[in-house]
Amino acid sequence: MATIRDVAKQAGVSVATVSRVLNSNGYVNEDTRVKVTEAIKELNYLPNDVARSLFKRRSKMIGLILPDITNPFFPELARAVEDVANETEYTFVLCNSDNQMEKEQQYLTALKQKYIDGFIVVSSTLTTEQVHELNVPVVALDRIISPHMPSVSVQNYEGAQEAVQYLIENGCQKIAHISGPDYVDNAHARKQGYLDMVRDKDWYEDGLVVDGKYELDPAKKAATQLLEQHPDVDGIFVGNDLMAVGVLKAAEALGIKVPEDLSIIGFDGIALGETTTPALTTMGQPIYDVGSKAAELLINYIEGIPSVHSNHSFGVQIIERETVKKGGV
Amino acid sequence: MATIRDVAKQAGVSVATVSRVLNSNGYVNEDTRVKVTEAIKELNYLPNDVARSLFKRRSKMIGLILPDITNPFFPELARAVEDVANETEYTFVLCNSDNQMEKEQQYLTALKQKYIDGFIVVSSTLTTEQVHELNVPVVALDRIISPHMPSVSVQNYEGAQEAVQYLIENGCQKIAHISGPDYVDNAHARKQGYLDMVRDKDWYEDGLVVDGKYELDPAKKAATQLLEQHPDVDGIFVGNDLMAVGVLKAAEALGIKVPEDLSIIGFDGIALGETTTPALTTMGQPIYDVGSKAAELLINYIEGIPSVHSNHSFGVQIIERETVKKGGV
DNA sequence: TTGTATGCGTTATCAA
DNA sequence: TTGATAACGCATACAA
Numbered sequence: 001m002a003t004i005r006d007v008a009k010q011a012g013v014s015v016a017t018v019s020r021v022l023n024s025n026g027y028v029n030e031d032t033r034v035k036v037t038e039a040i041k042e043l044n045y046l047p048n049d050v051a052r053s054l055f056k057r058r059s060k061m062i063g064l065i066l067p068d069i070t071n072p073f074f075p076e077l078a079r080a081v082e083d084v085a086n087e088t089e090y091t092f093v094l095c096n097s098d099n100q101m102e103k104e105q106q107y108l109t110a111l112k113q114k115y116i117d118g119f120i121v122v123s124s125t126l127t128t129e130q131v132h133e134l135n136v137p138v139v140a141l142d143r144i145i146s147p148h149m150p151s152v153s154v155q156n157y158e159g160a161q162e163a164v165q166y167l168i169e170n171g172c173q174k175i176a177h178i179s180g181p182d183y184v185d186n187a188h189a190r191k192q193g194y195l196d197m198v199r200d201k202d203w204y205e206d207g208l209v210v211d212g213k214y215e216l217d218p219a220k221k222a223a224t225q226l227l228e229q230h231p232d233v234d235g236i237f238v239g240n241d242l243m244a245v246g247v248l249k250a251a252e253a254l255g256i257k258v259p260e261d262l263s264i265i266g267f268d269g270i271a272l273g274e275t276t277t278p279a280l281t282t283m284g285q286p287i288y289d290v291g292s293k294a295a296e297l298l299i300n301y302i303e304g305i306p307s308v309h310s311n312h313s314f315g316v317q318i319i320e321r322e323t324v325k326k327g328g329v
Numbered sequence: 330m331a332t333i334r335d336v337a338k339q340a341g342v343s344v345a346t347v348s349r350v351l352n353s354n355g356y357v358n359e360d361t362r363v364k365v366t367e368a369i370k371e372l373n374y375l376p377n378d379v380a381r382s383l384f385k386r387r388s389k390m391i392g393l394i395l396p397d398i399t400n401p402f403f404p405e406l407a408r409a410v411e412d413v414a415n416e417t418e419y420t421f422v423l424c425n426s427d428n429q430m431e432k433e434q435q436y437l438t439a440l441k442q443k444y445i446d447g448f449i450v451v452s453s454t455l456t457t458e459q460v461h462e463l464n465v466p467v468v469a470l471d472r473i474i475s476p477h478m479p480s481v482s483v484q485n486y487e488g489a490q491e492a493v494q495y496l497i498e499n500g501c502q503k504i505a506h507i508s509g510p511d512y513v514d515n516a517h518a519r520k521q522g523y524l525d526m527v528r529d530k531d532w533y534e535d536g537l538v539v540d541g542k543y544e545l546d547p548a549k550k551a552a553t554q555l556l557e558q559h560p561d562v563d564g565i566f567v568g569n570d571l572m573a574v575g576v577l578k579a580a581e582a583l584g585i586k587v588p589e590d591l592s593i594i595g596f597d598g599i600a601l602g603e604t605t606t607p608a609l610t611t612m613g614q615p616i617y618d619v620g621s622k623a624a625e626l627l628i629n630y631i632e633g634i635p636s637v638h639s640n641h642s643f644g645v646q647i648i649e650r651e652t653v654k655k656g657g658v
Numbered sequence: 659t660t661g662t663a664t665g666c667g668t669t670a671t672c673a674a
Numbered sequence: 675t676t677g678a679t680a681a682c683g684c685a686t687a688c689a690a
Binding site: 059 | 380382398399404405408411412423439441574577606
Binding site for chain 4: 013014015016017020026027032051053054055
């Protein structure tokens with residue numbers, strides 16, 4: 001590996017001038033610029049980013065901390081972040097936290113030792129203090145950590161209401177909800193959206209909302225119980241698509257026809273929902289846009305470019321497929 | 330951020346001694362060791378990895394280059410790599426190449442500038458020369474670049490044969506194949522496995538193998554055509570699970586009952602296959618093990634630990650679910 | 659057992 | 675317009 005010194009020697013100039021043409025700042029004579037450029041080419045020289053980082057105290061790296069890339073909601077998000085990182089010449093570090101604060105903290109400090117420039121985090125456990133004392137730019141994604149911290153998310157509450165409304169409009173008479181964990185703010189918001197739509201219905205009762213942990217199997221179990229105890233439920237608003245697939249499987253196992261006997265609507269709009277039979281109707285969020293917006297926000301933040309909105313909330317939109325029986329009341 | 334110099338001052342020793350206790354090498358008096366440790370604690374000192382990297386010429390980072398994390402085959406692989414990277418204190422960089430050699434090359438050189446210690450690559454375009462002149466440890470994953478380069482993969486040829494055999498044993502009379510791209514070695518091997526099982530059957534004809542590009546929609550289209558042109562096909566061995574889902578969808582659209590009128594078997598064993606209706610029968614590969622083995626191999630390679638086998642090939646195993654009609658001939 | 663000095667490869671300051 | 679040189683924060687060779 002050639003160093004800047006080798007280039008300098010080859011071009012018959014000092015390292016300072018080489019550095020100047022490299023970063024194109026400061027005056028440099030056209031002739032010597034050419035000489036240096038040629039030397040660089042001949043030696044196949046590439047600047048050493050580590051040395052650069054040491055001097056600049058920044059690494060051109062950003063980290064994405066999320067629960068688990070194996071959860072089908074996250075790959076598209078990660079892809080979006082990676083894409084904008086790539087465009088802006090940042091390198092992208094992926095961290096799976098399994099929702100454990102300990103792991104999050106480990107990644108945070110380990111990467112800080114590498115002069116990482118910033119983080120995007122999907123977390124329900126990180127506190128404002130932790131982020132603050134980290135002293136590195138952070139934007140929250142999908143889940144909000146604090147209103148005072150830049151974030152990108154979607155209109156969970158409103159989306160949930162729309163979803164329930166859609167079920168009602170299509171004739172459902174008794175609508176249940178499979179919720180995500182209460183400590184996840186978006187799960188909480190979706191549940192509230194549901195509750196505020198149904199709480200005053202005469203058919204409503206507490207047993208209609210059960211926890212599915214945002215995972216497939218727990219949701220399947222929860223739905224099975226729910227449907228056994230409340231056979232008159234004819235519509236379910238499920239907190240995310242992954243759980244909705246579990247609900248679909250539960251109905252199938254119980255011999256309940258979807259959508260004839262039971263309408264199901266999910267939330268997220270992940271690709272998985274297109275592959276089930278029947279295909280999943282859902283409240284879709286613009287996952288890729290959410291991810292890339294978070295990355296943009298972070299990079300602007302890092303580079304000191306002021307952002308108009310530092311708390312961005314995307315709208316959601318219903319994706320009509322096959323798990324809701326169409327027809328008015 | 331405190332530096333080693335701050336710690337030295339605080340403890341009343343030189344930076345060399347601090348370095349010694351940090352890396353626990355060289356002699357150091359127990360008393361001063363304690364003093365230093367305390368100073369470190371008081372100052373909340375963390376060593377600067379960038380400075381370390383510059384000196385050591387290595388970064389404790391490994392890169393994983395794969396086509397697209399959005400393809401449901403890859404998240405589990407990536408997770409496995411990240412897990413062992415994490416255990417061994419390496420940080421994990423994810424790169425999406427979209428199967429473009431140009432992007433691969435960009436990542437390779439960009440990360441080399443950061444003193445990356447090694448790569449795991451899922452690639453069909455990278456050449457031995459490129460890897461060689463990179464002069465950084467590389468292990469090939471899922472797809473073999475050269476027999477002389479460490480690699481981890483599965484028994485594609487044998488698995489394909491088993492899959493076809495399974496279809497035959499269960500009474501299929503005319504078996505087609507939806508293949509992956511021929512330039513992907515594992516797709517080629519799977520196709521060969523199929524061909525070597527059926528080439529001499531009296532029902533075999535060339536039109537029975539069609540390209541599905543290892544993607545869902547192309548496979549769906551290909552299967553639709555295939556099934557229209559060859560209505561007597563009663564079994565399909567599909568080159569991967571993602572395409573198999575497309576085939577399932579095609580059959581559904583054509584009103585062909587699976588598995589009653591058509592048996593389908595995929596390859597890979599990704600989670601997606603469990604969620605379809607009917608659930609996909611497939612040749613499962615130990616995806617997580619494949620990924621973690623590759624990571625182990627790479628890290629041993631990096632750290633100079635000799636590996637017994639540098640070309641590892643895992644076995645595959647049939648996962649019987651619901652898309653193959655059971656029953657002998 | 660400990661300290662001093664040097665280098666890892668850059669960038670930026672200051673002179674020239 | 676260019677060149678010396680001092681950082682950046684650490685680890686090691688060599689002295690002491």
